[in-house]
Amino acid sequence: MLVARFVLVALMLVILGAHYFRAAVFPLVGLCLICLVAMWIPRRWTMFPVQLVLGLGTLEWVATAMRGVYERQQDGEPYLRMAIILYSVAALTALAALVPFFGRMGRYYHRPRAAAPDEDAA
Secondary structure (H helix, E strand, O other), rough: HHHHHHHHHHHHHHHHHHHHHOOOHHHHHHHHHHHHHHHHOOOHHHHHHHHHHHHHHHHHHHHHHHHHHHHHHHHHHOOHHHHHHHHHHHHHHHHHHHHHHHHHHHHHOOOOOOOOOOOOOO
8 A cells, every 4th residue: 555655646746747848847847856756765854845746736737727627618618528637636636745644654754763872871
């Protein structure tokens, strides 16, 4: 189950990066790639930027869906399928941002540091 959670977070980062790549926003593509690498470092601080990027990515997906629905309605084209897909991607991105707080993945990032050896004992 831990692997599935890592895969969900990684997949959502890749999809978000592809969205920014298509929009030619290359700094955000780089940020998604950096987060993709950082999520494999088992430190408490590494997951916060990943969660921030995924949280803001959720807002980006919602804004993209709203823009797309508006444009399609104005053109008289069908929009329901596109809205369902984009809102589903937004929901999965939000879920991926919350996943590290729960279960084994939460313990992976929030495990206590090893205690330093006691200097007085020597």
